[in-house]
Amino acid sequence: MVYLETFSVAFRNICNQKLRSYLTLFGIVIGIAAIVSLIGIVQGLQGFITGELQALGMNSIFVEPGSEMGMTTAIGRTLEENDLDIIRRIPGVKDATGLWETSVTMKYKDQEAEVLLIGMEPDKAFMLEDMGYIDIIEGREFKSTDKYVIGLYSDFAEETFDSPIQIRESVEINGKKFRVIAISKPNSFASSFGMSNMVLVTKGAVKELFEAEEPVELIATIEDGADIKAVQEEIDKELEKAHGTKDFYTMTSENLLAGADAILGLVGLVVFVIAGISLIVGGIGIMNTMLMAVMERTREIGIMKAIGASSNLVLFLFLIEAGLIGLVGGAIGIIIGSGIGALASFAASLAGFPFNALPSLELIAGALIFSLVIGMVSGWIPARRAANMDPVEALRFE
Amino acid sequence: MPADIIINAKNVVKTYDMGAVKVHALNGVDFELKKGEFVSIMGPSGSGKTTLLDVLSVLLRPTSGEVFINKKPISKMDDNELAKIRGKTIGFVFQTFNLINRLSAKENVMMPLWFQGVPKSDRENRAEKILFDVGLADRINHKPSELSGGQRQRVAVARALAVDPEIIVADEPTGNLDSVSGEQIMQLIKDLHKNGKTILMVTHEEELAQNAGRIVRLRDGKIVATDVVKKKEINVY
């Protein structure tokens, strides 16, 4: 009962504090704002990337040319169409398909644009649909008999040329006319990595027009319940045997996620260093404020102790006051941090990364508790000083 | 010692160590305060009156000697226990009022009740009633800065009475007041004694000291005389 009351008294006391003492809150406000905004952004990005990769399929294995994991845009050709047969024979593999890719110039009504042709196997297009690569909103599916037809992402169709490309119109590639048979929803995963110029054709068209006989990238899906790691290792082994060297690499959504997490983890570390420094500065600020308050209120402390306040109660009161000051700083920091997060979300959505950098409730609660604790830790020395004050000395204080 | 002795001091010495010099504020004082008594402590300035009062009211620990409160030695108690004794059994009235300036009269009176764990609504009722009793019914929500010296001291008396302590300790309670307010405060203290409170009061005015039943005279930190005041009316006790 006695101690419970301390909270409302402490609250009144800090409301009575001089404005200047709140200037020392600066450090803690910046520290908490940095934590809240940057963790919010990191978590938002994490959620975004996880969502995108999950859309690509947690059951997919990608086979890429080269030996390093990364976002390859340069087109190497070390994979072969025959590799697909090898992969399809591996136990646990449900299906496999390849992408025949090449960079070309597309003409539409006297205008030209560089595009990335993605030649796919029409009978395996459903795999790309399952992974969210393709989601046809207008037109029809590709057929095995299709040759000079093309599918466009709606953002590409609308924004690339002065006038939007309509379904059933034609574009020109390498002197050949391609009829637009399908418009798909934008592929946000590809566009977030700057590959917004992908267009879809059949593998036959790429092979014939560009003498690109072999696929650039292979995609395998696994059976339900199969162990994706084991299948991935088996693909590595079998393809290496067939190629004689390891001139390719495989990756899964999980590998990509781990890579993204590692980068975000590094960002997080930097955040903590910056936030840590400002919080130490903030803590010293609170300590300073509380030391001033204890000195200014020496007589009051003497009175309280003379008329029956125990040292423990005085200690508790000043600890709570320091904690509340920390909490106020934390709350301001959270508001500022959320504002930065909202701005970041807005900027990111303009840039084509629709992610939410606003802090989660857990993050807000954590930040509040953290700032309370910082306040109380910083208030420890001043509160001890108040509690240990000799009442007679304190009453003589002018 | 008899059962009705509340405060008992045995050979109390208080020395202030000022580095080069040692100030012997109290030089071996023996003192008893019985329940229901009214005792004045007199002496010239610097004779140790305040120091003795502080030691007797367990605000200050003696350098040597022992103080017993209801027969319990205070040397065996920690600071929290001493605070408890002060909060429960002793009400303080200071020469300089010692009110908390940012709190209203009522809030000042409520404060010692907080330390005793009295619920808020009870505290408010009690504070209002006592302020009414000391004649400040219309000043309940005034801050000390909005009150006259006499009114401030009455708030202080009300605060001392809040927890209904056995003993009221007053250090020159009229020292900072004009004569009219001083008389009013003195009357208040006499009434408290009549109503059964034990009173321990420091003063350097002979006339005020005569209100007590016993006068202890200090000089250079020693009790040099104890006078029993003759009175027509007999104490309640």
Ligand SMILES: Nc1ncnc2c1ncn2[C@@H]1O[C@H](COP(=O)(O)OP(=O)(O)O)[C@@H](O)[C@H]1O
């Ligand atoms: N905190 C202190 N530090 C040093 N000397 C003190 C202190 N308090 C009192 N004294 C000294 O002790 C002596 C007694 O003081 P005090 O009890 O206040 O006397 P009185 O109340 O009779 O005027 C004085 O000489 C005073 O200067």
Ligand SMILES: [Mg+2]
């Ligand atoms: Mg004095």
